[in-house]
Amino acid sequence: MSSRKPQLVAALAVAALALTACGGGTTKSDTAAGNTPETVSAGTKADPNAPLKEGLKIAYLPKQLNNPYTDVEVGGGKVAVEEIKGEYKLVGPNDASASSQVSYINTLIQQQQDVIVVAANDPNAVCPSLNQARKAGIKVVTFDSDAAKTCRDAFINQASTQGIGESLVKMASELAGGAGEIAILSATPNATNQNSWIKVMQTELAKPENSKLKLVKIAYGNDDDQKSFTEAQGLLQSYPNLKVIVSPTTVGIAAASRYVSASSYKGKVAITGLGLPNQMRQYVKDGTVKKFALWNPADIGYLAAYAGAAMSSGQITGAEGEKFKAGKLGEYTIGADGEIVLGPPTEFTAANIDQFDF
Incomplete structure (x- = not known):
């Protein structure tokens, strides 16, 4: 982790300025301050044979805590993080406002997480801080609700x-x-x-x-x-x-x-x-x-952990066409704009609802 510290100090300084300027509101566009199209992984190549690192610090930041759907999602993430022998962390606001997630992202940067998995309450409000995280060497995976494409490395979508x-x-x-x-x-x-x-x-x-x-x-x-x-x-x-x-x-x-x-x-x-x-x-x-x-929300959180771990381990960079394995869910291929689709939704009726427990 020590190799990230010089980047980290600079990133935090810029993040503080971005937070002050943003005031918690929604930025005007994807080119707002701190939200540039640069990617940390630019120039790097994926090594699909690289071993999955152990001890990765993977933090989940959902839209809000104490939401039944969110609880199932992050529960799946916790299972996956334990499978890959990482360190799981859960933080988040109690409300789903646009600016409520920014301070948590900045704290996670300070804590030098390896991966931040976030469900964005607003596609642009979180971008300055997410890009500071990426500059500090942290991989950013969005799930459930995407951020702007220019401030994350991959997006786990429930279905198309x-x-x-x-x-x-x-x-x-x-x-x-x-x-x-x-x-x-x-x-x-x-x-x-x-x-x-x-x-x-x-x-x-x-x-x-x-x-x-x-x-x-x-x-x-x-x-x-x-x-x-x-x-x-x-x-x-x-x-x-x-x-x-x-x-x-x-x-x-x-x-x-x-x-x-x-x-x-x-x-x-x-x-x-x-x-x-x-x-x-x-x-x-x-x-x-x-x-x-x-869909099964637990699988969304589960898939996000494996995607973040694969990225942090160098197996993938987030480029279209790259493949990685996600534990019990099998192999996934990254689509356009770093999107990874879990699968089609299931329709529930009186005839089949008792077959599901989540």
């Missing part, structure tokens, strides 16, 4: 953005009978993953085959249970003809389902989106929810 957006519209259409009003209950307005999926949904809804479906509102529950509950209530009161609420966030779908299950809307308004089987089981069993989808 296109596939998720298409799946959400497909389920909404089936539940609405192909026609009627639908609404979206998202997380935060700046959530990269949510906005990417919603953009695909809007494109799908503009197609002739979905012309009878009308998106009336995109509401934001900020991945907070009570606010999501209140937003779901507001949607149903504001749009009496609403047929489906689509929530591409596990917090939102659970909150909306809880509200509908105990209201006069049960059986009249469908709830779907992305949810955890264990959290949604009761609503599937009581008929509130007919179908929803997700």
